Amino acid sequence: xxxxxxxxxxxxxxxGGPGQHxxxxxxxVAKDASIDIRYYIDLAQAAEAALxxxxxxxxxxxxxxxxxxxxxxxxxxxxxxxxxxxxxxxLGLVATASSTYNSPFNLARRLxxxxxxxxxxxxxxxxxxxxxxxxxxxGLEEHLDYTTRYGRALEFVEVARGLWDxxxxxxxxxxxxxxxxxxxxxxxxxxxxxxxxSVAGPLNISRSAQGQPxxxxxxxSEEGRAFAAEVAEGIYAPGGSLxxxxxxxxDIKRRTAAAGRNPDHIKIFIHGSPVxxxxxxxxxxxxxxxxxEDNDFGRNLALLGRSFGAYDFSVHDLDAPFPDVAxxxxxxxxxxxxxxxxxxxxxxxxxRQVAESLGGFRRTPFVGAPDTVADAIETWFEAGTFxxxxxxxxxxxxLDRFVDGVVPILRRRGLFRTEYTSDTLRGNLGLPVPVNRxxxxxxxxxxxxVAS
Amino acid sequence: xxxxxxxxxxxxxxxGGPGQHxxxxxxxVAKDASIDIRYYIDLAQAAEAALxxxxxxxxxxxxxxxxxxxxxxxxxxxxxxxxxxxxxxxLGLVATASSTYNSPFNLARRLxxxxxxxxxxxxxxxxxxxxxxxxxxxGLEEHLDYTTRYGRALEFVEVARGLWDxxxxxxxxxxxxxxxxxxxxxxxxxxxxxxxxSVAGPLNISRSAQGQPxxxxxxxSEEGRAFAAEVAEGIYAPGGSLxxxxxxxxDIKRRTAAAGRNPDHIKIFIHGSPVxxxxxxxxxxxxxxxxxEDNDFGRNLALLGRSFGAYDFSVHDLDAPFPDVAxxxxxxxxxxxxxxxxxxxxxxxxxRQVAESLGGFRRTPFVGAPDTVADAIETWFEAGTFxxxxxxxxxxxxLDRFVDGVVPILRRRGLFRTEYTSDTLRGNLGLPVPVNRxxxxxxxxxxxxVAS
Ligand SMILES: Cc1cc2nc3c(=O)[nH]c(=O)nc-3n(C[C@H](O)[C@H](O)[C@H](O)COP(=O)(O)O)c2cc1C
Ligand SMILES: Cc1cc2nc3c(=O)[nH]c(=O)nc-3n(C[C@H](O)[C@H](O)[C@H](O)COP(=O)(O)O)c2cc1C
Numbered sequence: 012x013x014x015x016x017x018x019x020x021x022x023x024x025x026x027g028g029p030g031q032h033x034x035x036x037x038x039x040v041a042k043d044a045s046i047d048i049r050y051y052i053d054l055a056q057a058a059e060a061a062l063x064x065x066x067x068x069x070x071x072x073x074x075x076x077x078x079x080x081x082x083x084x085x086x087x088x089x090x091x092x093x094x095x096x097x098x099x100x101x102l103g104l105v106a107t108a109s110s111t112y113n114s115p116f117n118l119a120r121r122l123x124x125x126x127x128x129x130x131x132x133x134x135x136x137x138x139x140x141x142x143x144x145x146x147x148x149x150g151l152e153e154h155l156d157y158t159t160r161y162g163r164a165l166e167f168v169e170v171a172r173g174l175w176d177x178x179x180x181x182x183x184x185x186x187x188x189x190x191x192x193x194x195x196x197x198x199x200x201x202x203x204x205x206x207x208x209s210v211a212g213p214l215n216i217s218r219s220a221q222g223q224p225x226x227x228x229x230x231x232s233e234e235g236r237a238f239a240a241e242v243a244e245g246i247y248a249p250g251g252s253l254x255x256x257x258x259x260x261x262d263i264k265r266r267t268a269a270a271g272r273n274p275d276h277i278k279i280f281i282h283g284s285p286v287x288x289x290x291x292x293x294x295x296x297x298x299x300x301x302x303x304e305d306n307d308f309g310r311n312l313a314l315l316g317r318s319f320g321a322y323d324f325s326v327h328d329l330d331a332p333f334p335d336v337a338x339x340x341x342x343x344x345x346x347x348x349x350x351x352x353x354x355x356x357x358x359x360x361x362x363r364q365v366a367e368s369l370g371g372f373r374r375t376p377f378v379g380a381p382d383t384v385a386d387a388i389e390t391w392f393e394a395g396t397f398x399x400x401x402x403x404x405x406x407x408x409x410l411d412r413f414v415d416g417v418v419p420i421l422r423r424r425g426l427f428r429t430e431y432t433s434d435t436l437r438g439n440l441g442l443p444v445p446v447n448r449x450x451x452x453x454x455x456x457x458x459x460x461v462a463s
Numbered sequence: 464x465x466x467x468x469x470x471x472x473x474x475x476x477x478x479g480g481p482g483q484h485x486x487x488x489x490x491x492v493a494k495d496a497s498i499d500i501r502y503y504i505d506l507a508q509a510a511e512a513a514l515x516x517x518x519x520x521x522x523x524x525x526x527x528x529x530x531x532x533x534x535x536x537x538x539x540x541x542x543x544x545x546x547x548x549x550x551x552x553x554l555g556l557v558a559t560a561s562s563t564y565n566s567p568f569n570l571a572r573r574l575x576x577x578x579x580x581x582x583x584x585x586x587x588x589x590x591x592x593x594x595x596x597x598x599x600x601x602g603l604e605e606h607l608d609y610t611t612r613y614g615r616a617l618e619f620v621e622v623a624r625g626l627w628d629x630x631x632x633x634x635x636x637x638x639x640x641x642x643x644x645x646x647x648x649x650x651x652x653x654x655x656x657x658x659x660x661s662v663a664g665p666l667n668i669s670r671s672a673q674g675q676p677x678x679x680x681x682x683x684s685e686e687g688r689a690f691a692a693e694v695a696e697g698i699y700a701p702g703g704s705l706x707x708x709x710x711x712x713x714d715i716k717r718r719t720a721a722a723g724r725n726p727d728h729i730k731i732f733i734h735g736s737p738v739x740x741x742x743x744x745x746x747x748x749x750x751x752x753x754x755x756e757d758n759d760f761g762r763n764l765a766l767l768g769r770s771f772g773a774y775d776f777s778v779h780d781l782d783a784p785f786p787d788v789a790x791x792x793x794x795x796x797x798x799x800x801x802x803x804x805x806x807x808x809x810x811x812x813x814x815r816q817v818a819e820s821l822g823g824f825r826r827t828p829f830v831g832a833p834d835t836v837a838d839a840i841e842t843w844f845e846a847g848t849f850x851x852x853x854x855x856x857x858x859x860x861x862l863d864r865f866v867d868g869v870v871p872i873l874r875r876r877g878l879f880r881t882e883y884t885s886d887t888l889r890g891n892l893g894l895p896v897p898v899n900r901x902x903x904x905x906x907x908x909x910x911x912x913v914a915s
Contacts, residue, residue, distance in 0.1 A: 026644075035637050035644050036639050042635060042637035043635070046579045046668065046669060048548075048549060048579070048580045052549070071667070072568065072569075072572070072667065073667070074650075074665060074667045075650075075652075075665070076645065076647030076650045077647065083644075083645055083650075083667060084630065084635070084667065084668060084669045085667055085668060086576045086579060086580065086668070087572045087573050087575075087576035087668070089541075089542055089545075089573070090541055090542060090545040090573055090576040090577050090580060091545070091576065091580070093542040093543070093545040093546045094545045094546055094548060094549050094580050096500075096546060097500060097504070097546050097549065097550065098549065112566070112568075112569065113569065114564070114566075114601055114602075116524065116564075116600040116601060117524075117564065117565065120524070120539050121539050121541070121542055123539075124538045124539035124542040124543065125542050127498045127500070127538060128500045128538065128542060128543070128546050144663075147661070147662075147663035148568040148662055148663055148664065149566055149568060149662075150566075150660060150661045150662070178536065183494060183495070183536065185487050185494035187488050192478075192487050192535075193528065193535055195528030195529065198526075198527075198528045198535075200527075208602060209599070209602040210599075210600055210601075210602070211596075211599035211600055212600065213526060213527070215523070215524065215525070215526040215535060215536065215537055216498065216536060216537060216538070216539070217498060217536045
């Protein structure tokens with residue numbers, strides 16, 4: 012069974028957010044599920060029973076009363092995943108955290124801590140913070156611009172990786188006879204001085220079974236892609252149509268190779284919200300129901316605002332041409348905002364038409380009876396659109412239908428694992444364990460590209 | 464049983480640190496216990512079985528190869544305690560975190576997350592960071608001075624408390640009929656603009672069963688005491704002799720009352736490392752063994768250096784008078800450093816004599832057969848030296864001897880609980896639940912002093 016296999020991660024939705032994610036209306040889901048650790052433990056255990064690669068927790072640090080953040084009321088990803096860690100044994104645990112609004116020492120330490128608590132299953136989804144309003148929670152009137160944000164992100168990851176190598180793997184002989192707990196020659200300062208950070212080190216925590224947490228990234232701009240090619244080992248990709256996904260996939264693999272890295276060592280995950288039914292018809296009906304329920308005009312208007320810094324579009328005439336708001340997207344959702352503006356201009360759309368069309372963004376190609384969904388997934392996979400899928404389900408039932416119906420088919424076709432072959436995230440993703448840079452230097456190995 | 468009762472918390476020691484905490488030499492303790500989450504879960508469950516109030520995790524963000532940090536290789540407190548939370552049900556979980564090297568939004572969020580994960584059992588030990596070298600891990604050449612550090616700490620706690628009240632307790636009607644998940648009138652921005660921070664809010668997480676995490680503090684300087692009187696609900700106090708502890712206790716209670724707060728609403732914990740034996744003699748022999756093992760000259764010299772910013776005293780002539788190093792303590796361990804310098808001057812001590820005398824600092828008044836230890840604890844308690852004890856044990860056996868031998872006696876005397884009367888930390892400590900400030904304002908209640 013040497014067939015290349017698909018990776019699957021679970022992206023848990025929150026419940027609530029004004030008008031969004033009708034999960035809270037589902038009588039089977041607790042209203043406070045998004046702050047209930049048992050909800051996440053339960054989902055994680057279901058994902059692990061299905062042999063998924065990871066639980067992938069997205070994040071935002073900005074809300075307001077009308078803003079459709081994924082969910083309003085949420086646990087912080089690293090505390091959440093640490094609690095989940097001790098109730099799972101093989102599932103990867105990927106935490107989204109901002110390189111714009113954190114300090115490298117502090118965040119590197121928390122990620123390393125999760126990595127040890129989980130026995131080598133931590134991942135970090137590096138985001139530069141989509142929601143521009145976050146800046147005002149951190150003392151900045153304005154969100155940093157793209158160049159600064161991605162420059163900072165790159166240096167942040169370099170510093171974190173340096174800190175994660177503070178202790179070599181043989182740093183603690185704990186030799187009672189020699190009265191030697193630590194071998195001080197195996198503990199290293201970093202003494203990083205860069206454009207954005209000065210960090211002396213060492214970090215006061217050692218490496219895990221997978222060496223270092225896996226670096227993910229989610230960002231579609233030119234800057235985001237360049238950053239991914241440089242340092243990411245996984246991507247939460249934008250998806251889109253099959254052709255768009257293909258183009259993106261090829262672009263990232265090409266850039267990664269051009270950066271001197273092995274393109275197999277960057278795993279591209281697209282978003283997927285499969286809707287599975289007993290028959291294709293039933294599934295399509297269910298998809299339409301979900302679409303109709305979520306397709307609330309107020310919600311769409313607010314969602315539109317998100318790409319423009321939580322801008323309140325309701326101040327404009329809905330039936331006038333789409334307003335001139337390009338300047339609002341400069342620092343936040345520039346990529347999606349630009350696409351919206353260009354389409355509005357090309358097709359001469361009013362604000363109402365733009366907002367109404369937004370619901371359709373979340374149509375999924377993976378709808379139907381189990382075989383149909385498995386076929387679609389296989390087609391997309393073979394077409395070179397992804398290495399993995401980040402799966403999000405509106406209800407627990409949808410997850411179960413996918414796991415019980417589709418996963419066994421993928422497995423029969425040799426497209427998905429029949430058992431975990433590793434108990435680290437790197438192991439299951441097929442990523443190499445980075446050699447400690449100090450050990451490598453001593454042994455003459457080139458570890459300058461630790462992740463390749 | 465209306466007798467005033469003692470609170471007990473467990474302060475887990477790490478293993479290792481060069482020459483310090485011989486725990487790593489104990490064949491019953493795993494060498495990597497300080498990064499093994501099972502070690503902490505196991506200790507926490509033992510503490511909970513004994514009906515202790517809390518697990519109290521200290522912290523530092525500075526190490527070097529010769530520096531006796533409590534332990535070199537450690538889990539980050541908030542990820543650690545989140546993992547412990549789901550394996551306990553009543554035990555308080557107190558995380559030490561620095562107000563000097565964190566951002567209020569980020570830290571308030573992580574603490575609130577722990578508070579929800581644990582069902583209302585989180586505490587925050589606010590420190591301004593003892594180890595001056597921490598600054599260089601956060602881009603600062605020098606540790607902030609006392610005034611700035613404590614000014615920042617006070618504003619930090621005020622901002623955190625403001626953020627924790629972002630959602631009123633009835634903010635989520637989740638009313639399907641009215642299609643109303645969030646009641647937007649119950650979500651509040653903070654819009655704090657102060658000397659050290661500008662934070663808009665709201666925080667994207669709601670309050671726990673105990674309203675807000677409990678604020679602890681650990682600092683003995685004038686600035687530290689003023690800060691405690693203003694905002695702390697618990698203190699990890701320096702201890703010392705019975706008379707010193709009495710004086711400190713009276714001082715803090717007086718200051719707290721002078722700040723307009725109820726002095727019962729600040730719980731003073733002293734450090735205690737009881738050594739219990741079958742007989743008084745056996746216990747004293749064991750204490751001497753522990754003392755001798757820990758009383759390593761190199762370790763004492765490094766420990767001395769800790770109060771002077773990890774200063775390396777070995778560059779000085781050991782047999783010359785204690786060197787003039789007062790300036791080194793200005794920003795770090797000023798209180799302990801000043802005491803050391805004054806004693807050296809008064810008694811005309813050499814550097815060697817000062818270092819040798821340091822081992823004695825950790826002598827404990829709680830040594831003997833179970834009855835003897837219980838008597839000593841009762842005497843100290845009745846003398847008004849503490850409300851609680853933060854217990855630290857060199858081995859798991861020492862903890863068990865205390866729990867099995869001394870705790871039942873305290874219980875029989877009505878000095879310690881026979882069952883948990885609450886499942887929140889505030890409930891068990893006898894601290895009031897802070898009313899949400901916005902609810903209070905609407906209802907005309909004065910919540911300006913939320914913690915009193
Ligand atoms: C699939 C996907 C998931 C994302 N998840 C997050 C997230 O959880 N938190 C966040 O702040 N940004 C998230 N982002 C946003 C990116 O980090 C980035 O800020 C945004 O896409 C704008 O930058 P860009 O123009 O480079 O894409 C996500 C983006 C994509 C495409
Ligand atoms: C019993 C006790 C425990 C302490 N625990 C910590 C700790 O875990 N982390 C830390 O950085 N400082 C800790 N401190 C130090 C204080 O936060 C403070 O920085 C130090 O005492 C110097 O300030 P001061 O002169 O106000 O005491 C502790 C102090 C005491 C007395």
